[in-house]
Amino acid sequence: MSRRDILAGLVLLVVLLAIPRILGGTYILDLGVLTFLFISQAIAWNILGGYAGQVSFGYAAFFGIGAYTTGYLWLHGWQPLLTLPLGALLAAIFSLIIGLPAFRLTGAYFVIATLAVGLAMRVVALNAEPFTGGASGLTLPTDVPGKAWFYHSMLILMSGCFLISAWVRRSRFGMALMAIRLDQAAAASLGVNVPLYKNLAHTLGAVLVAIGGGIYCVYFQYIHPDQVFGFEISIGMVLMPVIGGLGTLWGPVLGGTLYYAIQDTLLTIFPFAHLLVYGLLLMVIMVIEPRGLLGFARLVRRRRPVPPAAGQRQPAVAPS
Amino acid sequence: MAQIPATQPVGARPLERSQPLLETRRLTRHFGGLRALEDVDLAVAEGEILGLIGPNGAGKTTFFNCLSGVLKPTSGEIRFRGEAVQGRLPHQLVRKGICHTHQIARPFGEMSVRENVLVGAYFGRARGEDAAQRADSALATTGLLRLAAAPAAQLTVGQRKLLEIARVLAVDPELVLLDEVCGGLNPAETAHVLDVIRGLPKRGMTVIYIEHNMRAVMSVSERVAVLNFGRKIAEGTPEEIVRNEQVIAAYLGTRPAA
Numbered sequence: 270m271s272r273r274d275i276l277a278g279l280v281l282l283v284v285l286l287a288i289p290r291i292l293g294g295t296y297i298l299d300l301g302v303l304t305f306l307f308i309s310q311a312i313a314w315n316i317l318g319g320y321a322g323q324v325s326f327g328y329a330a331f332f333g334i335g336a337y338t339t340g341y342l343w344l345h346g347w348q349p350l351l352t353l354p355l356g357a358l359l360a361a362i363f364s365l366i367i368g369l370p371a372f373r374l375t376g377a378y379f380v381i382a383t384l385a386v387g388l389a390m391r392v393v394a395l396n397a398e399p400f401t402g403g404a405s406g407l408t409l410p411t412d413v414p415g416k417a418w419f420y421h422s423m424l425i426l427m428s429g430c431f432l433i434s435a436w437v438r439r440s441r442f443g444m445a446l447m448a449i450r451l452d453q454a455a456a457a458s459l460g461v462n463v464p465l466y467k468n469l470a471h472t473l474g475a476v477l478v479a480i481g482g483g484i485y486c487v488y489f490q491y492i493h494p495d496q497v498f499g500f501e502i503s504i505g506m507v508l509m510p511v512i513g514g515l516g517t518l519w520g521p522v523l524g525g526t527l528y529y530a531i532q533d534t535l536l537t538i539f540p541f542a543h544l545l546v547y548g549l550l551l552m553v554i555m556v557i558e559p560r561g562l563l564g565f566a567r568l569v570r571r572r573r574p575v576p577p578a579a580g581q582r583q584p585a586v587a588p589s
Numbered sequence: 590m591a592q593i594p595a596t597q598p599v600g601a602r603p604l605e606r607s608q609p610l611l612e613t614r615r616l617t618r619h620f621g622g623l624r625a626l627e628d629v630d631l632a633v634a635e636g637e638i639l640g641l642i643g644p645n646g647a648g649k650t651t652f653f654n655c656l657s658g659v660l661k662p663t664s665g666e667i668r669f670r671g672e673a674v675q676g677r678l679p680h681q682l683v684r685k686g687i688c689h690t691h692q693i694a695r696p697f698g699e700m701s702v703r704e705n706v707l708v709g710a711y712f713g714r715a716r717g718e719d720a721a722q723r724a725d726s727a728l729a730t731t732g733l734l735r736l737a738a739a740p741a742a743q744l745t746v747g748q749r750k751l752l753e754i755a756r757v758l759a760v761d762p763e764l765v766l767l768d769e770v771c772g773g774l775n776p777a778e779t780a781h782v783l784d785v786i787r788g789l790p791k792r793g794m795t796v797i798y799i800e801h802n803m804r805a806v807m808s809v810s811e812r813v814a815v816l817n818f819g820r821k822i823a824e825g826t827p828e829e830i831v832r833n834e835q836v837i838a839a840y841l842g843t844r845p846a847a
Contacts, residue, residue, distance in 0.1 A: 454695065455691065455697065458691070460683035461712045463680065
């Protein structure tokens with residue numbers, strides 16, 4: 270994390286803490302809760318999908334596991350907050366069960382395997398009625414803290430995800446992930462234990478997503494397999510980093526903000542229009558700038574001659 | 590002309606003196622019906638530079654891929670310091686001390702030259718000990734230090750080959766497998782790379798070196814082995830190899846009848 274990243278992060282944090290105090294009202298709190306949740310998911314997914322380049326369409330499984338662990342135990346008298354570590358643990362175990370065989374596959378085959386797992390988990394959950402409530406879902410207790418509490422909880426989760434992501438990027442771990450993304454065979458030939466680091470990234474992301482699922486369950490007080498194991502959750506986690514900037518620190522933050530803003534604005538007016546907008550966004554990004562909106566920003570900035578800052582890494586791709 | 594028996598060590602330095610660093614026994618690799626390697630016995634002593642030559646498709650790179658764990662041998666044995674290591678994964682063999690370069694250089698294009706070398710230093714045999722220092726030393730040895738901050742994607746072919754060598758140096762292996770590191774280089778670059786290779790035994794490294802450029806092989810190798818159609822057809826000093834009829838027929842071309 271550069272000094273500029275730290276400064277930007279702190280300013281953003283202060284602004285986000287101030288917003289509900291200045292504007293007031295529950296709408297802004299609800300908007301905050303879900304935006305922070307989406308961003309934290311995007312950041313968590315980006316560790317495997319962005320840094321290591323392993324695109325998974327199965328992350329809804331971990332969101333659902335986190336949500337259902339909390340929901341089920343909450344109904345059985347547990348304190349919801351105390352169930353979060355357990356949900357994270359179960360997600361971690363499940364991520365290894367999936368990851369150990371799936372990472373024997375590469376490229377499109379890995380993507381397809383994760384897609385299958387993600388889709389299968391919803392069906393499994395629909396049929397595991399004693400645990401999940403099946404097609405009627407789980408209706409949960411209503412004695413929950415106020416919206417401000419959730420706003421701040423999700424803000425903490427998002428900040429935590431951001432710090433972890435920033436640390437990974439700078440660490441030896443992050444270097445291994447980047448080497449894997451750029452050339453897996455070359456990475457292995459230099460001693461990088463490719464399956465180990467892929468699994469670590471996969472599990473770290475799963476843990477963070479599951480914690481988000483647990484908090485979401487308490488916030489919403491109702492969970493249903495179609496919703497927490499839904500394909501929209503998985504695809505959202507892929508779209509957000511891609512829109513913002515895959516494999517970057519701030520890309521998922523930007524992408525997550527836009528993603529939820531678009532959905533929230535359009536969903537109520539035109540029920541399916543948000544999918545259309547995502548589709549268009551994706552096409553534009555893939556064609557013009559595969560590095561997402563942050564890539565656009567860099568392109569625009571490079572139009573003006575800027576002296577490279579000291580210690581700043583040079584752009585990897587020559588200006589076009 | 591006397592033919593050199595393939596299995597008998599030649600020259601003034603008998604290999605039996607001590608245990609070889611690496612030894613293959615009847616190493617075989619088939620791709621379906623294609624016998625890319627067939628019963629190859631080869632040994633390399635510690636501190637040696639062994640040249641490996643042969644026509645295109647002779648099985649040289651397949652041989653390397655078996656040694657480095659990229660491919661599993663169909664049968665046969667690979668012994669490194671006496672321990673059977675066939676079938677292990679590349680990163681496990683790196684930890685044991687075997688590291689290879691790629692015939693077509695594979696830099697991490699989005700990383701800087703220095704970061705490329707740091708990957709080797711962090712994950713290689715020494716597991717990150719003095720990583721930065723070893724990376725800089727590897728860059729200095731290969732002459733890439735002035736390009737350390739440049740993106741690897743911007744390197745020329747010659748510089749990419751040097752980067753392959755620099756990364757291997759940073760890994761600090763005991764056995765280095767160099768696959769045509771002079772291919773596509775101009776004479777000045779070739780001379781530089783050959784100098785680096787000659788210096789490797791002084792750093793405690795043993796080298797097996799695949800090369801097409803006969804002059805290059807002859808100038809750095811004490812011993813040369815020749816593969817043809819997956820079999821070892823000769824082994825000996827460079828002088829013996831260039832006079833070997835079988836090698837001339839297989840590799841350099843048939844001598845005119847006159």
